Amino acid sequence: ALVFSLVQSDRYEASAELLFQNDDLESTVLGSSTSESQSAPERVAATNLELASLEVVAENVRRRLGTTLTVRQLQDRISIEPKGQADIVSITASAPTREEAVRIANTFAEEVEAFRRRAAQENIQRAIDALELSQETDQSARAAERLEQLRAIRALEAGDVTVAQR
Secondary structure, three states: OHHHHHHOOOOEEEEEEEEEOOOHHHHHHHOOOOOHHHHOHHHHHHHHHHHHOOHHHHHHHHHHHOOOOOHHHHHHOEEEEEOOOOOEEEEEEEEOOHHHHHHHHHHHHHHHHHHHHHHHHHHHHHHHHHHHHHHOOOOOHHHHHHHHHHHHHHHHOOOOEEEEEO
């Protein structure tokens, strides 16, 4: 036990929490009538947990932090847990210093938020692209108005997740 305590390095933990919300804006724009969270809450919760674990998210974290850690090493430093039955996911990072743990947890949370925002904006962009193609044959004022609405909504779209606590 004495040897273990002498060689054990200090580890610090820090957490950030994500709030996943039903994104009615995107479903309204794209015409979806059924909310995922109403139809399958367990599936949505599992998706939210997996989302924070995606390799692309960890790669973006690695780039932003400018660290020499690999994606796998970064993923090994975090744990992702749901907060009870709520739509909140806690990302806890472990690191040799308090500051590094805070930076890792916060950056993971911010990158999940950014990932979801980009995905929502890309979905709206696909609707814009389809409408622009159809506008070649439909020059109506209604189609032009809908196109402007979609562009405005794309600019406002923030995705369905927010960093609730850092």
